[in-house]
Amino acid sequence: MTTRESATVESGNGINLDARIYKPTHEDNDSTTDDQKIAVVLVHPYSVLGGCQGLMKGIARNLADQGIPAVTFDMRGVGKSTGRPSLTGFSEVSDVVAVCKWTSQNLSSNRILLVGSSAGAPIAGSAVDQVDEVIGYVSLGYPFGLTASILFGRHHKAILQSPKPKLFVMGTKDGFTSVKQLANKIKTAAGRAETHLIEGVSHFQMEGPAYDTEMANLIITFISSL
Secondary structure (H helix, E strand, O other): OEEEEEEEEEEEOOEEEEEEEEEEOOOOOOOOOOOOOEEEEEEOOOHHHOOOHHHHHHHHHHHHHOOOOEEEEOOOOOOOOOOOOOOOOHHHHHHHHHHHHHHHHHOOOOEEEEEEEOOHHHHHHHHHHHOOOEEEEEEEOOOOOHHHHHHHHHHHHHHHHOOOOEEEEEEEEOOOOOHHHHHHHHHOOOOOEEEEEEEEEEHHHHHOHHHHHHHHHHHHHHHHOO
16 A cells, blocks of 8 residues: 655755655655665656646655655646746756755655656756755656657656666657667666666557656666665
8 A cells, every 4th residue: 555645846946846746655665764764755847848747646656655665746837837848858967866856854864766758857867966865767768869859858867867777668669769879878878777678669658657667666776786
């Protein structure tokens, strides 16, 4: 069983973010020290196209059901969160940083895994090295392709140059990024960088609830390797 709580996180400049915390009812890591506890922060897809934290609920529940607390939140201008969304996602990076710091302080976790879905992946990637507690990163359908790069290209450098471990999950029929484009990007990445391809699956299929359990299991396997 999983419990869900709500919270408001301040992101600076008077912006308040609506967050939800999915907690295991019996935390497997109760006996571990704060230094060992891990929490997952999930960053939702593109706000401008209707992305919201509800899309991350299934993965968050799956993680909590397996003993790992997870936090979702609406970025600025989405749902109950105040402010306005940006086209390129650069304003939203500070939202991710604020939620990671809040998670570290309020969930007694000094280890955070940052997960971004679709356009949430470049935004999360730009926040990875701004938070000491973030120990790794998982991208679900990072839009590396040429068209998406018009909006998100300036985010690429931050995650590719980060020394922190990273996993890029993508369907082979993504539509925004080809398998070859992903492989070429990962070749340039610093530190440990891995890919996991899901055969025959499109970008929006992978975002759908049918793949929530598989995404959660991939995240848990990655955590166990850190």
